[in-house]
Amino acid sequence: MTQAFNLSQFANKVNSSGQADLTTAVTGTLPVANGGTNQTTYTNGQLLIGNTTGNTLTKATLTAGSNISITNGAGAITIASTAAGGFSNMQVFTNPGTFTTPSTTTQIKVTVVGGGGGSSSPGGPGSGSPGAGGAGGAAIYVGPVSASTPYAVTVGTANNTSSFGALASATGGSNGSARSGTTGGAGGAGGTGTAGTLQVQGSYGSNGGSGPGSTPVVPGAGGAGGASIFGGGGVGQIPGTLSATPGGNYGGGGGSGNTLPGATSTGGPGVVIVEY
Amino acid sequence: MKEALISPKEPRETGYRVAQVVEQGQTFEVGGCFWISCADDVVADQFWYDPNDKLIKLFSVEVEDAPIT
Numbered sequence: 001m002t003q004a005f006n007l008s009q010f011a012n013k014v015n016s017s018g019q020a021d022l023t024t025a026v027t028g029t030l031p032v033a034n035g036g037t038n039q040t041t042y043t044n045g046q047l048l049i050g051n052t053t054g055n056t057l058t059k060a061t062l063t064a065g066s067n068i069s070i071t072n073g074a075g076a077i078t079i080a081s082t083a084a085g086g087f088s089n090m091q092v093f094t095n096p097g098t099f100t101t102p103s104t105t106t107q108i109k110v111t112v113v114g115g116g117g118g119s120s121s122p123g124g125p126g127s128g129s130p131g132a133g134g135a136g137g138a139a140i141y142v143g144p145v146s147a148s149t150p151y152a153v154t155v156g157t158a159n160n161t162s163s164f165g166a167l168a169s170a171t172g173g174s175n176g177s178a179r180s181g182t183t184g185g186a187g188g189a190g191g192t193g194t195a196g197t198l199q200v201q202g203s204y205g206s207n208g209g210s211g212p213g214s215t216p217v218v219p220g221a222g223g224a225g226g227a228s229i230f231g232g233g234g235v236g237q238i239p240g241t242l243s244a245t246p247g248g249n250y251g252g253g254g255g256s257g258n259t260l261p262g263a264t265s266t267g268g269p270g271v272v273i274v275e276y
Numbered sequence: 277m278k279e280a281l282i283s284p285k286e287p288r289e290t291g292y293r294v295a296q297v298v299e300q301g302q303t304f305e306v307g308g309c310f311w312i313s314c315a316d317d318v319v320a321d322q323f324w325y326d327p328n329d330k331l332i333k334l335f336s337v338e339v340e341d342a343p344i345t
Contacts, residue, residue: 154306161281168307171281171293
């Protein structure tokens with residue numbers, strides 16, 4: 001049985017140009033095979049994905065990978081990175097000061113090194129040499145900071161502490177010990193990181209060499225200064241040949257010796273390096 | 277009076293290292309350490325801090341010959 005075509009009803013859906021009104025003249029959902037989507041409803045962020053199996057269109061949303069965020073809006077999708085960006089700026093403090101974080105900075109890396117230790121007083125002909133200075137400790141902080149905030153920066157001179165607020169701090173190296181008679185002195189202990197993500201101890205200074213006692217013109221050789229994370233330990237004195245050298249490279253310990261001149265040296269100063 | 281910086285991460289004797297000594301009012305923020313008031317004759321690394329009685333004590337005296345001149 002067939003239903004009679006109601007021409008008058010159809011005529012009401014067609015405009016004067018003979019075109020059908022798709023809103024009122026067509027019912028049902030237009031399938032993919034006929035050029036439609038076979039879909040009638042969507043939520044924010046949904047996309048239509050082609051699928052050769054069955055020649056269909058499927059609704060799907062984007063999946064966020066590592067360190068990516070996806071925000072589905074009404075007619076818009078926002079994709080952003082959630083990973084901490086690399087650091088593109090660096091400021092080196094060799095003197096005390098203040099570092100104020102820029103208004104857009106929320107992550108920071110700070111490397112702090114304390115001042116190196118020096119040598120003790122030289123002995124004398126035939127005696128042992130004092131120990132060399134230990135290196136300054138080091139600390140590295142990587143993490144969040146408050147934007148537009150000042151942080152006090154202290155840079156230790158020889159033996160002294162360096163710090164970046166309370167986030168990263170490192171003590172200075174100790175001086176080498178004095179010799180006792182013909183026995184060389186012990187090298188000074190290195191300082192250490194006391195706050196920060198990574199805390200590193202500076203190297204000990206080398207012990208001073210022992211002297212021969214009865215041979216006054218040949219004292220014990222000096223010791224080498226300890227190395228900080230940047231190296232820089234001073235060399236020990238070889239009497240008559242090589243003078244002891246002070247610590248360098250930020251926080252190196254000073255070398256020691258036993259015959260003036262060239263027997264004493266100081267530790268290298270510390271440093272604070274800010275990357276943001 | 278002065279201020280001594282005590283570093284608990286650096287053992288000395290049965291206590292901690294006196295890492296630095298400054299005049300009063302010259303202290304600064306140091307993470308992981310603390311400051312205490314001390315006598316004027318306290319010198320870093322020649323004294324150590326005893327947490328049991330909270331006193332700063334002198335190390336055993338080192339024997340050192342008179343330096344050459």
